[in-house]
Amino acid sequence: MARLATLASVLIAAACNGGSGQETGFGSSITTAPPAPSTSGSDASTTTSTSASSAEDSAAAASSGSSGSSTSSASSGGIPDLGAIPDGGDGPPPGCKGKVDFLFTISGAFTMKPKQARLKASFPGFIATLESEFADFDYHILSANTSALWGHPVLCAGCQDVCPEVPEYPCGVTPEPCDTVQGAGVTYPIGKDASNERCELASGRRYITTGQPELVDAFTCIASMGTNGSDQVAEATVKALADDINAPGGCNEGFLRDDALLVVVAIQDTYDQGSEGTAEDWRDALLEAKGGDADAVVLLVISTDIDVPEALCGYDPGVEHELRTWTELMQPNALFGSICAEGYSDYFAIVAKMIKSQCDVFVPQ
Template sequence: MRRLVLAAAAVFACNNGDGQNSGFSTSITTAPPATTSTGAETTSTSTTGGSSTSGEDSAAASSTGNSDSSAGGIPDGGVPPDGGDKPPAGCKGKIDFMFTISSDWTMEDAQGWLKSSFPGFIGTLEGEFADFDYHILSANTSPLWGHPILCANCEDFCPEVPKYPCGVEHEPCDEIRGAGVTYPIGEHASNKRCDLASGRRYITSGQPELEDAFTCIASVGIDGAANVAEVTVKAVASELNSVGSCNAGFLRDDALLVVVVVQDTADENSEGTAQDWANALVDAKGGDADAVVLLVITNDIDDPDGLCGYAGIPPGFHELRNWTELLPHSVFGSICNEQGYAGYFAEAAAKIKTQCDVFVPQ
């Protein structure tokens, strides 16, 4: 509420209160797919500084801002290329990485630990998957585009938050939750259009200055919203991945899907249940649970030995942990690990390579 009051004050401080009159941006609502559920065998492992629990496609939107809206209100993005087959065998070296990071105000502390992990993420990617044909997408959790607090009619910069340059060229997919982020906005966000060599709303292999590009799309700030599970479901749904849509070309039938979600709460407000979220990921891979690897970094207040402090929550009430345990190839990491999260990503990488070796496209 404090942020909304500050934002409202910022609007009226600019140009005598002349700002955009639209409300929060439009999101695409999709019912969770009804597929069969997957069981999970869980084991416990430890990483430095914390504990983790593991349970063992088309066209992309252009980043030029000249896209027209297609049927259903989803912007048309043209026709994407495919990087082609590369070694090794199994998944033929194709991996689609999706990051869904909460941009809620509660993430301020975790944002610092997350950003300190980016070099480790990219180090693992370049060290373990250098010969792979990968896509990397950061799904939009922020509803700020089109909201009055952006103060679009200001002459220069809007005071207070977010530090957003007025007059920046708007792209239709910027307003869609679940679409790939290319202009993160708000406090602690990149607040600039990310330079992606692909010209699309996700990074492709061969991206120059990969760490800089990834840091840009993944620095989503703290002026947005949470509900990472719900946004992830939107991001993999056919509405955003069909030809001409915002994320089209990101999901490939012959690629392994790796989802990394980061949120400091149990995500009890996301639409659907943990089973619905698991079904959505499996459905996105044609019903093959072995084609999905999930890494969830969240609080562990349901664990007496957790880093965040035990809150007496009984088993089964932490929806993000439940989501992790419903998928056979997953890693659970504590968001309170002050040493960062790169170790969790490295743990997930081992599962990714194993699954890539045995992956059979449906």
């Protein structure tokens, strides 16, 4: 409740005063480890560059065995004793077969309008790449609610026909129960710079599914979170993946599938000091969602790079960046990109390669 009150006061101030973004440079800054299809858990090193480089697919194959001697022969008939005939092994892993569950957690901070625009602009190319990679691309796409303030009176006290402070606010609209749940799929983003309408999702659920008409328009609707002051993308991610919210009757019922790869995209222009837990807790939540299988998760974090000397957002050596730590803990199946880059397509191109690589080695639980 303390956090709610604090956020509410910030919202009131922002509604009156507005907000302005801060960006000190443009380009692209990528931190990644090679997207090798191996299990996470070993020490990972990071490299930051000012130009995006395409990730190389890598695969490892090992063969071992012993060659037994067949110099003896059977006691009758003179037929050589060849020993046990090998069964050919278990074969390659089944893979995800094009099934991917995408979870987007998008900050609605007052400075996020241009960053949300870049994210939405990167989406069509990202999806087109994956459609070309998978013959049977079967997706779920959920944009998690980073705020529990939907419909809260503090957003526009005395609202009747028009909200003077935030004219875009859907005055008089009654929220659905899941509209006010942090981590639930967003279907009616509200507030300044938001969609401010109920998004048309053919699935009838709080996320997009394969076959959605006008997919780009539908994603644009659920990803237009606006600038209502909400952030805490790591906490929203954890809540969106919790068992109860994905269980029958939960807000995100059916989103997580046992036989699908999980891809998380978290975007926030600060280093998320407000989320509950630590980077280790956030990592554990991702792994728990996929039965402890690190190869079943790909993580993309787009955030301020203020903590590194090559920063596009301006360098501050005193910053403890939990979102970057979270990314490093999930490597090699994770990528960190600077939110101050002038576009995010390079990041999504690398993540598309990661998805293809990890889908090949994924073993459904």
